[in-house]
Amino acid sequence: MGRPSAAIVERGRELAAIDVALADVAAGTGALVVLEGPGGIGKTLLAEECAQRARRLELPTLMARSVEGEREIPHGLVARLLGPRLAGADDDERAMLLAGPAARAAPIFDPGAAARTDAPADPEFAIQHGLAWLVANLAEDTGLVLVCDDAHRADAPSLRALRYLARRIEDLGVLLLVATRRNEPGSEHALLDDLSRVPRAVVLRPRELTADAVGALVARAGVAADAAVVDAIHVSSGGVPFYVNELLRAVAAAPDEATADALRAHGDVRRTVVARRFTDLAPAAALLARIVVVAGAHAVPSRVAEVAGLPLEQVLTALDALVATEFLTVADDGTIGFVHPLVEAAVDAEIGPDERRDRHAQLAALLHAEQAHPEHVAAHLLESLPDDRPWAIDTLREAARAASARGAPEIAARLLERALREPPSAEARGAVLEELGVAQLRAGDARAAATLALALAERRTIGAARALVRALAAGGGSREVFDMLAPVADAHRDDDPEGAMLLDADIAALGLLEPASADAISQRLDRYRDVRGATAAERLVLVALAQQSWVSGNDVARTAELARSALGDGLLLARETSDSVAVGQAIFALVVADGLVEAEQHLDAVVADAEGRGSIYGYTSAATIRALARLRAGDVAGAEVAARASLDAADHAVLTPSARAFLAIALAERDDLVAAAAVVAPRPGLPAVLPPTMPSIHVAYARGLVALLTDRIDEARAALLDAGARETSFAIRAPVLAWRLLLAGVMARSGDVTRARSLVDEHAALARRWGSTTVLAGVERIQAMFVAEPERQRELDAVVQRARRGVDRLELARALVDGGIERRRAGDAAAARERLGEALGIADAMGARALGGRARRELEKAGGRPARTRSSGVEALTDAEQRIVPLVALGRTNREIAQALFLTPKTVENHLGRMYRKLGIGSRAELAALVGTTPD
Structure with missing residues (x-):
């Protein structure tokens, strides 16, 4: 790849790794390289060498270095990295680079852009996704190399954006090289560590130079030095290249005084060598250097002169001298900086x-x-x-x-x-x-x-009160909050009725977290029982009422009615957009109230809005809720597809834990327990001890389910008890998650049948109060197991009839399997085969391999000959590939598919290649023919 800079010695391993990464990018694959090490070890030289080698390969290369004082400027490093490229683009190219989802990154480069666009629910989340698309656009035809130096000085939003990008780097054809110090005071240690832990990241930690390498540097510098002097330089510098060069500078300046003893007398070279250079400066030059430290990225000659109170000509003269002595540098835009952060640190210590x-x-x-x-x-x-x-x-x-x-x-x-x-x-x-x-x-x-x-x-404004409600909800509600906030709503009921209604809705939502407030909240909402969703405030009140209804577990039909009214045939979405949390809450309420068909229709509308607006939050939220909807319908294959769509699109603090939980449940039903356990295993963002949030209920439940199915009984008990405690803390009474039934199974296996029966009966009481046909069928099936024959058969037959009226096809299949087993044991093989055959058909259709396997085994015991399930055609594709099929059939381009599914064009291209090979086809038209669609 070429000879390294003369200043680089003993870095063959690092340069080889950089060459491999550059070759990957040239071949269209992305790579992440993290350079870690103390100041002066040579990270900047390696970063610059990477940039030079990339340019020799004709790879577009952008490089930026974080500067002191930039941590308080959001996305400062990212703006420094990508901004010049955008600034150099003409209007047409800039519009192309910031098209589609990339438009969300515009506020980084144009502060006024945020005011000209709809504010997303999570601005940083949207910006991160926009930046990833901007980088994808920049790299699309030519690849791209991004080099970030001194990242330990960077602002946290920039580092989070780089982390988001790094996790998708392989699909982008981009090399991201990040150089940083470890454990630097004031730096964002956790974010920097996250970069190093990205899968397949190449972490390089350059070592101190050996004595031979120091000797090579001495020789290259043309300094006359005997072995004793070289050894003294090596020992005094600690093998740190920067300090080696500083000592060489001292030797060159006073060769007669550069004895081994004199060099060793420097003591701590880190403190003395550069400091001595600073103390030797003329007063004007020293003042200039101190001001440059404080000014940071804002250091330009005119400003420095103004702050110093000196004529500009005098400052320029001093600046020339400092540049000539390799103390300062001047960038093309006139910004003054230091030749090395350690030089800057030495000056900084004097202020x-x-x-x-x-x-x-x-x-x-x-x-x-x-x-x-x-x-x-x-x-x-x-x-x-x-x-x-x-x-x-x-x-x-x-x-x-x-x-x-x-x-x-x-x-x-x-x-x-x-x-x-x-x-x-x-x-x-x-x-x-x-x-x-x-x-x-x-x-x-x-x-x-x-x-x-x-x-x-x-x-006492509505705005302050609503913000306080949200803060209290984030930290847990209390009885005192109602007494504090209700008077504000009452005070504004005449002058701002809409605002008062919105505050009442917020208070009601907070009251869901505090059972003691339930009666007072109910009384406050009584005034709104007849609202029909005519205004935005009324629709949000209806969302609160729907939330209150399902959490209280009083009436499934009423919950569904409230959710429908809140959604208002798309009115809520039209007003609030897919970025709205309220839209998701209303659809979630509809899902738990068994309104699954309508919920899917609303989710389709949310996805369409999210695609049109480039809302990664809206898409991820819809995919997560869809995963739950499909689980409740028994469609575990569909649930897996939806959950993976959510996880593929983004990593969101609130949505991702639920998506992981729903995916684990689906995988367990699909008889892939190893994968299910891995999905909800502790990891960054999903700790072993979960935070006090609603999504944590789903995670605890999923962990308990997987532990139970893998015979880790103690773990299952702990996780399910945790799920129950979390539900109780949020005052949730609707038996949507059947943690009691799973825990009953744990207790029964532990020999505590009395406790098991008590848990089942408790769940049954809640189910009857809630009124969901499907939930009732599920618990009555378990209750039937406690009944002796022949009554058990009759009860299971009744459960089957109830399950047929419910929304969960898999619950029907479970009842049919249990009923078929009882018929076989009673000697009625024909009736057993009928039930088990129907159950097997349902399980196969739903992708429930675990239940399907059980049904098949029982059917064989009853004398049946079940056909083996075969996958062919489009059904042989993976879930991720199947998501692409209908979009290809509609004639969407790779870029359009990527934007619709929040993937990258490279990922879509890779999926298509694998799909063609699996199906034995070679074109989009052939793929469209397989699904009976003609591309546009």
């Missing part, structure tokens, strides 16, 4: 806290006067002392709004905390507190509720 704060204040005022973007001004305000400046408060608030719109609520919160210290006027304080509380809430900060309570005390 006292008072000087630092004063310089930041000067820079903030200067940037404000220049009308720089508020985020850049705010970065310096954060490091300066409060000074009662109204413009500073306005700037910090505006920067916080921009940070929130760009998916960085934790940065927004820090900015608003600083605004409170400025401080704001008494009139503005309540608004700032409310904004801070909302930012803390979105960032997952436990202080959000306390902050919003203070805001509500100062300004």
Whole structure:
């Protein structure tokens, strides 16, 4: 691949790995390389060498280095990496690069873009997906190499975006190289560690140089040095290349004084060598260097001169000298930087806290006067002392709004905390507190509720009250919340009836988490019992009523009616879009209330909206809920497809745990217990000890089911008890998840039949109260097992009839299997074969291999000869491949399919290649013919 830079020695292993990664990209496959090591070990040289080799291969290459002070600018590193490429594109190319889902990344490069587009439910989630598509667009025809240096200085949103990209890198034809230090103070350790743990990531940790390598560097530098001097350089530098070069600089500057003893006398070279270079600077040059440290990315000559109080000509002269002595560098855009972070660190150590704060204040005022973007001004305000400046408060608030719109609520919160210290006027304080509380809430900060309570005390607005409800819901409800919030709704009922109605809906939703508030909540919602969904507020109230109805477990029919009214033939979706949590809540309520056909129709509409708007959240939410809907219909093959669609599309903190749980349940029914266990095994984002969230109920249940089916009885008991405790904490009474029935099985196997019967009876009581035909059939089938013959046969026959009226085809098959077994044992082989044959047909149709295997074995015992299930044609394709088939048949391009399914074009291309080979075809037209469709 070519000779390395003369400064690179003893890095053959690292360069070979980089060459392999570049070859992969040239061949169309992506790669992730993480360079880890202490400062000065040579990461930057390797990163630059990677970029040079990529350019020699004619691979488009973009490189950026994080700078000090950029952690408070959301997506600062990503903007530095990709921004110049977009800036250099003409209008047509820019429109092409930011087309489709990539448009969601536009706010990173154009702060005003967020205000011109619909705000997604999760801005950062949308931006991450948009960035992945932007990178895919950049790499589509030519491949792409992205090099990020000094990532330990990067802002958290940039690192999360890189992590999102890294997890999809193989399908993108992109090399992402990230160079970083480990355990650097102030860095985002967890995010950097996540990058290193991405599957197939190549992690390179360059080692200290050997004495021979140091000797080679000495020789290349043309420095006359004997073996003793070389050894002294090696020992004093610790084999760190940067310090080797600094010592060589000292030797070259004073060769007569460069004895081995003198070099060893440097002591800790890390502290002395560069520091001595700084102390040797002229006063003007030293001042310039200190200001450049503080200014960071905003260091340009004119600004530095203004802050220093020196004529520009004098600053330029000093700058030339510092560049000539390899102390500073000047980029093409005029930005001043240091030749190495360790040089910067040495200068930084010479700056006292008072000087630092004063310089930041000067820079903030200067940037404000220049009308720089508020985020850049705010970065310096954060490091300066409060000074009662109204413009500073306005700037910090505006920067916080921009940070929130760009998916960085934790940065927004820090900015608003600083605004409170400025401080704001008494009139503005309540608004700032409310904004801070909302930012803390979105960032997952436990202080959000306390902050919003203070805001509500100062300004009793609907907005502050609704935000407080959300904060309390995130941290668990309490009886006190009703007493605190209800008066606000009552106070605004005349001047803002819609707002009061929305707050009542929020209060009701919060009351779902606190059983003690149930009666009061019910009374408050009584005024809305007759609403029909004529307005947006009415529809959201209906969502709250539907939620309250299913959680309370009182009436399945009423829940379905409320959910239908809330959805309003698509009115809720049209108003709220697929990004709305409320839309998902309403469809979820319809699913648990057995309105599965209608739910599927609404989910189709959500997916269509998500595709049209590029909403990854909407698509993922719909796929997750669809997985549950299909489980409740008994369609475990369809549930697997939907759950995998959700997981393939994105990794979402709320949706992904449920999707994993639903996938595990489906896999268990499909008799793939190893895969089921792996799906819900502890991992980042899915810990062994689950957080107190509703999705954790699904995960605990799935873990319990898989443990029970794999004979890990103690684990099953613990997980199912955990699921039950979590349901109780959320006051859920609808028996949607049958954890009691599974736990009864655990207890029965442990010999505690009394406890098992008690759990079954408890579930039966809840089922009768709820009124779901399917749920009743399921528990009555279990109850029949406690009854002696011949009564058991009659009860199972009744269960079969009830199950036929239900929505879960698999529950019918289970009842038929149990009934068939009883008939066989009673000697009625013909009746047994009839029941077992029907059960086998259902199980095969639903993809329920576990139940199908049981039905087949019992049918053989009853004298039947069941045909073996065979897969052929399109049915032989994997679930992921089957999702692509109808879109190909409709004439969609690879890019259109990728956007519709939130995949990458490369993934679609790979799937199509495998599909053609499996089916023995060679074109889209042939594939369309297999499914009876003519492409457009």
